[in-house]
Amino acid sequence: MPLYHNEDQAMLAETASQFMVEEGAINKQLRHWRDRDCKDGFGHGLWKQMAELGFTGILVSEDDGGLGMGHVEAGIVLEEIGRNLTPSPFLTSSVLAATALGGANDELRGRYLPGLVSGDSVFAVAIDEGAKHRPERIACKAEKSGNGFKLSGKKDFVVQGASADMIVVAARTSGSDADADGVTLFAVPKDAAGMNHDAVRLVDSSMATHTTFDNVELDGDSVIGEVDGGREVLNKLLMAGRVGSAAEGVGVARGAMDMTVDYLKQRKQFGKLIGEFQALQHRAAHLYSEVEIARAVTIKAAQLLDAGSENADLMASVAKAKVARAAGLAVKEGVQMHGGIGMTDEYDIGLYMKRDRALQEFLGDAYYHANRVAELSGY
Amino acid sequence: MSDLETFREETRAWLEANCPPEMRQPVRDEDDIYWGGRNASFKNDAQKTWFEACVAKGYTVPAWPKEYGGAGLTPPQAKVLREEMNAIGARPPLSSFGIWMLGPALLHFGTEGQKQRFLNEIARGEIRWCQGYSEPGSGSDLVSMQTFGEDKGDHWVVNGQKIWTSYADHADWIFCLVRTDKENKYQGITFMLFDMASEGVSTKPIKLISGNSPFCETFFDDVSVPKSYGEDCPGFVGEINRGWDVAKYLLGHEREMISGADGGSRTAAIGAVMKRHAGELDPLLRAELANFDVDALAYACMGEKFLDEVKVGKAHPAQPNMMKYAGTELNKRRHELMMSAGGSRSLEWDSEETGGGKPARNWLRTKANSIEGGTSEVMLNVISKRILDLPGA
C-alpha cells in the first residue's frame, strides 16, 4: 500500500478540512466555549454536525450503523481537528470508546453505538490513576457481587468525564496492581450510583475529571470483552488512541507552523520582512522537515493498525513520541517567532501551544513512548 | 492472488535462488561494494554470481526500461523488490554514480542514442562514472564555477580544475560541468561527458580525516572533448549552455540517494544492537538511543512516503533537499551514538578487532554526509525558498 492518501481519502480530507475551517474554527468553537466557561468544553451542535457527515461513526462497523472505515480515515479527520483546534469528543468517543465497544457484546453495542453514530451521545475512557499515563498499573477494583460487580477506586484526568453518557473504565478484577492479567473493562453509564466527578479545566480549556467510584454496582452485561482478559481490548484502544492523538498532534503542528510561516512573510523589522533573516529561515526549514516526518510515521502507524500488523504497537509509540517532539517544536518556535504578539491571549498561536501540551500528555508523553520503543526493541 | 502478490512471491523465490548468503551480510568494507568499471574485479565468487544474476534480470537498475538494461518494473513492483531485498539484507549488486546520478539525468534529458549507449553500459557495470562539479572556489556556490571549454567547432578544449571528485582515480568517464559562455552565469554551462583516459586529464588523491582517500583533485589541461560520439549521441547532455538545468536535476537524485530514503541500514533502529555490544547501557545513553530510534524509525516511514510520492509525481520537487538534510543529520547522530556505546574500543585506529578501525573511520566518514551533494545549510536554504516560499531566501 502506498504511503499517501488514496482518492477516497483525499476527498474525505477535503470535506473534513472545509468543515473544520468553516464550522470548527477557533473563533466559532474554542474561543466561543472557553469564553463562556462552558462546562463541557465543546459544543454539542458541532458534534451533531459531525454526526451528519458520518465522522462520529467512522470507526464503527457498517453493521452497527457506522462507516466502517479505518484509522487512516479517523486520522484524516483528527488532523483537521488539530489544525483548527476544534474542541470535540471525537478522540475519546469516536476513537477510544468506539474501539473498545467494537470488542463488546451485541447488547452493549446495541445500547451505545447508535447514540455515538447519531451524535446524541458522548463517551469517555477512564484509564489513568495519577498524573502520568501508566496503564501497566491498574489499581481501581471491581469485585464480584451476585451476577455483577462492585467498582471502587479512583480515576484521574478522564477527558470529558463529566459530559460523558458512558465511561469505559479499566478496573482490576483479580491479581495485583501491575499484573497484565486480571484487568476488565466496564461500560459505566452516566447515572451509575456511587460515581462522582470532580471536574477540572485543563490548560487547553478542555474538561477532565477526577472520578471516584464508591461501590458502584454494575451488571454482568456491562463487561466489555472478557472478565480478567481486558488487556486485549485495552491495548487495542490505547493503540488507536495513540495513533489518533498523534494525528491530531500533526494537525496542531501544521496549524502552528503554517501560521508562523505566514507571519514571517508579513512582519517587518530592520526594514525587512523577518522571513528574510536566515536565522529564522533555517529554523523554519528544520521545523518543516520534522513535521513532515512526524506526519509520515503517523500515517504509517495508522496503515499498520488497519492492516492488523504486528508492528503497529511499536509504530504507534514511535508516532506518538515523534509527534510530541515535532509539535512541541512547532508551537515553541511559533510563539518565539511571533515575538511579543505571540504571548498575547488575543493571538491564536498561544492556543496551539496549550493544545499541544495537553495532547503530549494524553495517553503517554514522548518520554513514556520513547522508553516503550526501547523496551519493545529489547533494551 | 493479486498481480503484485504474485510478483512478491516470485521475487522472494528468485532472491532465494540467486542471492548468495554472503551477499546478505551488511556491507563492512569498501571492497564489499561492487562499483563496476573497466578495471573492476570481484572480491569473491558470491559477489560475482549475485552481480551477474542481477544484470541478467535487469535488477541492477530495476525501474529502468528493459531496452536500457533495466527490468522495467512498475513503481509498486520496484517497491516490492526493495522491500524483499531489505528483508533479507541483500546488498545492492552494483553501486555507481551512473545508477544514482547520471542515469536519471539521461533518462530525462538524454537523446535516444545516448540512452542506448550509456544507460546499457551503466546497467551492465561496464563504465564507472565520476562527478565533476565542485571547484576550489565553487562549492556551495556551484554556479560560479570557472572550468572553461573553448569552442573549436567539432570539439571543445577544456581547461581548469575540479576538486572533491569522488573516485576520480578509479572512474572511466566523467560527467562534468564546463563553462562555455563566460558572460552568462546560469546559461553558460554545458554538461559534458568524456573519458577520463583522455589526454590532459590527471587526478591527485586527497586523504580524508578517516584516513581513506576516496576523492581527488582533477585537472584538465587542454582536454579535447568531442561534441559527438556518433549518430544521435552528443558529447553533452541537454543543450549547449543549458547544462545547469541538467546539473540541478541530477542533484535532486544525488540528494535522494545520499538521504538513504530507500531504507536499509541507514534508517534502522540501533538501540538493541548497541545493548548487545555494550552489555550494559548508561541510563542516559539508553535514553538517547531510544530518542534516536524514534527518529530513525519515523524517518524510515518518511523515506517510504517520499519514494511512493516521487513515483506518482506527488512529492514536492524540492523534497529531496529535505530528505537529504534529515537523513544525513540522522546518520551523523547514529555514528556519534555508536561511538559512545562502543567506548574506548571504538577509538582503535588499526586494530584487527575493529577491522582496521572501522567504527572510528566510519564515524568520521559520516561527517561528510551533510557536506557532499550540498551542505545541510544549503538544504535549509532551498527548503526556505522553494517549499516555504520565504522572502529573500
Ligand SMILES: Cc1cc2nc3c(=O)[nH]c(=O)nc-3n(C[C@H](O)[C@H](O)[C@H](O)COP(=O)(O)OP(=O)(O)OC[C@H]3O[C@@H](n4cnc5c(N)ncnc54)[C@H](O)[C@@H]3O)c2cc1C
Ligand atoms: C511579557 C512581555 C513584557 C514586555 N514588557 C515591555 C515593557 O515593559 N516595555 C517595553 O517597551 N517593551 C516590553 N515588551 C516588548 C519586548 O521588548 C518586545 O516584544 C521584543 O523586543 C520583541 O519585539 P517584537 O515583539 O516586536 O518582535 P519582533 O521584533 O517582531 O520579532 C519577531 C521575531 O523575529 C525575530 N527577529 C527580529 N529581528 C530579527 C533579526 N534581525 N534576525 C533574526 N531574527 C529576528 C525575533 O527574534 C522574533 O523571533 C514586553 C514583551 C513581553 C512579551
Ligand SMILES: Cc1cc2nc3c(=O)[nH]c(=O)nc-3n(C[C@H](O)[C@H](O)[C@H](O)COP(=O)(O)OP(=O)(O)OC[C@H]3O[C@@H](n4cnc5c(N)ncnc54)[C@H](O)[C@@H]3O)c2cc1C
Ligand atoms: C566526501 C565528499 C565527497 C564529495 N564528492 C564530490 C564529487 O564526487 N564531485 C563533486 O563535484 N563534488 C564532491 N564533493 C564536494 C561537495 O559537493 C562540496 O564539498 C559541497 O558542495 C560544499 O562545498 P565546499 O566544500 O566548497 O564548502 P563551502 O561552500 O565553502 O561551505 C563552507 C560552509 O559554509 C556554509 N555555507 C556556504 N554557503 C552558505 C549559505 N549560502 N548559507 C549558509 N551557509 C552557507 C556551508 O554550509 C559550509 O558549512 C564531495 C564532498 C565530500 C565531503
